[in-house]
Amino acid sequence: MATPLTASALLAALRAEGVKCVEYGSWRTHNRAGHGAWDPINGVMIHHTVSSGTDASVRLCYDGYADLPGPLCHGVIAKDGTVYLISAGRANHAGGGDGQVLNAVISERSLPSTNAHEGSAGAVDGNARFYGFECINLGNGADPWPDAQLDAIERVSAAICRAYGWSAESVIGHKEWSDWKSDPRGFSMTTMRSRIVRRLATKPGKTPPPKFEPFPGVDFFKRYPRDPIVTAMGTRLVAEGCSAYKSGPSPQFTAADITSYAKWQRKQGYTGKDADGWPGRKSWDALKVPKTT
Incomplete structure (x- = not known):
């Protein structure tokens, strides 16, 4: 368990990991304060936006919409790897999820299958417990995930894990939290956690040498x-x-x-x-x- 990073500390951690950050709007004070807890913090959650276009996607995540006011995450990760910071406090990104998954994240062990969602009995408020990053992608399984975007997801996650002394097991996908979610679709969170493990084994900002699967035949x-x-x-x-x-x-x-x-x-x-x-x-x-x- 940990307290939230200040806006300045979050920005510094991301930049130290080599993340290209854009400070968007009044992100340092733009949050859902007064609508629930933002503490203790236990992990990082990755999402996809189900949208296209950087400007429109960032604005949507910043403002939200009628049924779900913004901010909808802490940062938006664009196709080119740029991270637009839109909040440093509570954000409407995770919703209700499985308490057993939260326990696994806290214990930094393999995740169980999720069996809970927003409104289900025993669901836990993920907005209080996770940093959330929305990645610009249509979420249809066919929209490409460029290398620069996947690299940014890896770096963002490693930066926050490094700041708290967490392992890669503290990084999950929304679909691993809530049983009615499918994001992120198009890449494997298991593979992403393996990438984060390798990055955490290097100094901040350094790129670990790539490792590729040999041809299995x-x-x-x-x-x-x-x-x-x-x-x-x-x-x-x-x-x-x-x-x-x-x-x-x-x-x-x-x-x-x-x-x-x-x-x-x-x-x-x-x-x-x-x-x-x-x-x-x-x-x-x-x-x-x-x-x-």
Whole structure:
């Protein structure tokens, strides 16, 4: 448990981690004070906006809307990796969630499945406990997650974890908090936590050397596996604009993965049977699938 960082301390922590920050509006005093607690703080929550366009998305998160007044998060992470700070206090981003998930975050252990949401019996007020970052993305599983945006999510999360002495297990997705949420869709929070682990092992602001998954072999995919590597592959395919997914990558290898990978092969210049959607070593190495563990 911890007390909130001051606005200045939050900004300093993010910049020390190499985050490009924009101080938006009166973000230092823009909050939901008087509408619930903002303490103790236990973790970081990642969301997607279900919107497009930086200016419109940042304004929406700053102002909110009739049924949900702003601010809707503490920072908005744009496609180019810029983080727009819109609040340093309580924000309407998490809503009700599972107390068992909160206990796991506090204990920094693996998350259980969530079985609660806003208004359900025993739901816990996440707005009091988590920093929230909205990432500009349509949330349809096909909208790309550029490397710069994923890098910013990693850096923002590591910066706050470093400030409090937390591990990467203190960073969760909204869908891991509330059982009626799906965000963030399009990348794996398990893989993101692995990235945060590697960053926390380096000095602030330093970029750890990238680690990529070695080619697991064609036979691995021919078995239609269910594995985090498949999600990591799909996330990279989405980022490269090669998505054929209807609801985003998942651990289960399916026909959508084959179709998406064929798009990647054609982007690499392969044609005919060489662009059949079954991963090969050269195209896999070019895709640069990040390590999942």
